[in-house]
Amino acid sequence: MGKNGHPELLLLLLFNAAVQMETRLLLTIYFFSKELTWTDARQFCQTNHIDMITWDIVDPNLLTTWLQNQELTEIWIGLHEDPEQLSAWRWINVKTGEGLTGEDVSGSSYWATQPKTDYSCGSYNSARKKWFGNVCSETLPFACYDDNLVLLTENKTWEEAMGRCREMSSASYKYDLLSVTRPTDFSYVRDRIYRATSEEVWTGLRFLGGEWWWSDGETLDHQEMLPDCPSQWQHCGMLSKNNTANWTSGDCSERRNFICNYVKLQEDHD
Template sequence: MGKNTGTEFILPVLLVTAFCSANVEIRVGIPDVSRPWDEARTYCQEKYVDLVTWDIVDSDWLVQEFGGSGDFWIGLHKEPEKDTWKWINVKTGKGLTGEDVSGNGNWGNLDLLSGDCGTFVLERKSWFRQECSRPLQFICYGDNLVLVTENKTWEDALSHCRKMSTPSQRYDLLSLTSPASAYVRDKISRATSEEVWMGLRFLGDEWWWSDGAELANKEMLPACPSRWERCGTMSKNHKENWITRDCSEKRNFICYHKSTA
């Protein structure tokens, strides 16, 4: 097994993908346990977010950081009744998504093994198929985001996030550098409201983030908003800009946390 098993790394999403704020972090870990594929995924969903996929984490980074050797479950599965392989759907937590990756150059020799679940062999930097019932270690990913599916006003949402803070972790409404955040938009897809509150607020003739950061792209928002639309949301479907809303309206919201150490 890999030499760094039972450990994890935390990195800004910006290092792994190209679409997020530095406030969003990805946590990657190899738990020091072995499970069949289905149980491994359940473990990841309970303690992290899901099994890792290459849409979330770069495989070269993974090899560099974890090193060692070993065969680990990842979020790759053969489609039932078909001879195609796809990544798991981390947006919904169920099923498969994306294009068929059966011909991807990352595969090892498919004829050497059988099985409907995918593994990653660190020392060979390749994917292999294995019988899903085989107990193996596995690679999970998590993040520092919390989607709250309760409807609250902006002020109450801010208070809710901050009350989750601990001596080691500070919570706040999420601040972003860009509204075109595919990772965060996927994260809020399970919200029960069409839009979710962000940490965006108009105060003292300026737009600010609730964590104290000044808004970088002020041209995206009205310079003199209506007194009724001075708080910002992100939509699950509208991808271009943040949306200004009445702060007294009630909707879901998304928090983030950072270490205070």
């Protein structure tokens, strides 16, 4: 199914304006009015986007308003009963792209009623503002999401990684090594690098003139997160797939994977 139809376009524009975590990290929601089973809907999302939406990706109030305005009542969301623990409902695990997360949301106030035994897939009802359990073979509209991050599993030095990101730029999009300032975004980025073939990936952090800077020219808000006087070679910032520290410093000449982000350039209109 192609990306077409007014419902999808309207939701895309809504979330472009409303779900911007930072100018450097942007999430975009796509709604598809074609009805699919839960499994087929998720497969479509994973093939064409990142995955099906979950509650930490969307603003529920904005989602509800949009669906109500379009007179659309129910859509599939990334919620599923744990096959190994009956009555435990979990969000899909975007990090692995396969299983479910560890968070059990069975007791959430969003539930309308306790789902029946054979109802294993979750949907959202905009009229009642509640989650429902459904038979997974039922067909419903669904929503996927994308972001503006690109993980490259090429091993480059920090300088080479920055050059590789920037060479992807075009007349419409500007690419660079990832710059992200809000601490609340770190866990999202860490989940996005799970496919990296190196333990750490380069980001746009660089130590210059006694301070840590992002590659886009912004200073790091929390300088204390990294050494204020790093050793001679530990002047480049990276993010680990498994280390819970937000950022670590590394030897800029070492080769590892890296993550870029892109922004759409403003078009000139006569």
